Amino acid sequence: MTFLCLQANAASGVAVNDECMLKFGELQSKRLHRFITFKMDDKFKEIIVDQVGDRTTSYEDFTNTLPENDCRYAIYDFDFVTAEDVQKSRIFYILWSPSSAKVKSKMLYASSNQKFKSGLNGIQVELQATDASEISLDEIKDRAR
Template sequence: MANAASGIAVHDDCKLKFLELKAKRTYRFIVFKIEEKSKQVIVEKLGEPTQSYEDFTSSLPADECRYCIYDYDFVTAENCQKSKIFFIAWSPDTARVRSKMIYASSKDRFKRELDGIQVELQATDPTEMGLDVIQGRAN
């Protein structure tokens, strides 16, 4: 079903891959892209569980918007192993205005499709989603 605000649909593969990440830890991250021609959100890239946060951030285009899911593993002050699922709306300042508007108007509908997101970040440059920001938001 397409989003009323932007006319963008969510491909079933997006929900499927997110469920695999959430339930089975099959991926470290997922990068989603809006295909403007087909008017739907698709999976652009899947990160292996062994890949690092740097692998994730380097897979994002410098001048195009994306939605991302990142599964962040960390150890609490009490020495407990935990993980949090981050939703990151990547919208760099250098992206086209039309692209930023489509991503912004489709974001809430897309997020509702992915049940289990624990932390949301909006980033317009890499420093807004640095590992220090992720660590701070996870605790």
């Protein structure tokens, strides 16, 4: 039998499923995943894991998982090499809120954003995006440095 502890979100009343923090921990400490997307369930009562990409997943594969007409929270572990030829990694947090998403969805994601994000310790770069150009690979590279 599995029990889920749900943390209520003060701003919007949306709970966070335990699997969200579990998957984030796997990405952050164990580096098992390249990305994780999170969504609200159909009744907007709980934030759940949407998709998980393994370490071989490309950035393009990740951006292709973001829906054109709905919001998502996303974590992306970006590896890069500095100008000094040093291998580094940055954990990105992205609030994906496309202009074409429904107003209710945009409002609930925005009002739950701070509380959800605050539970994810170790985020190094934060972005809010309303279209693909705001999270292009070039933009990610610029923000990582």
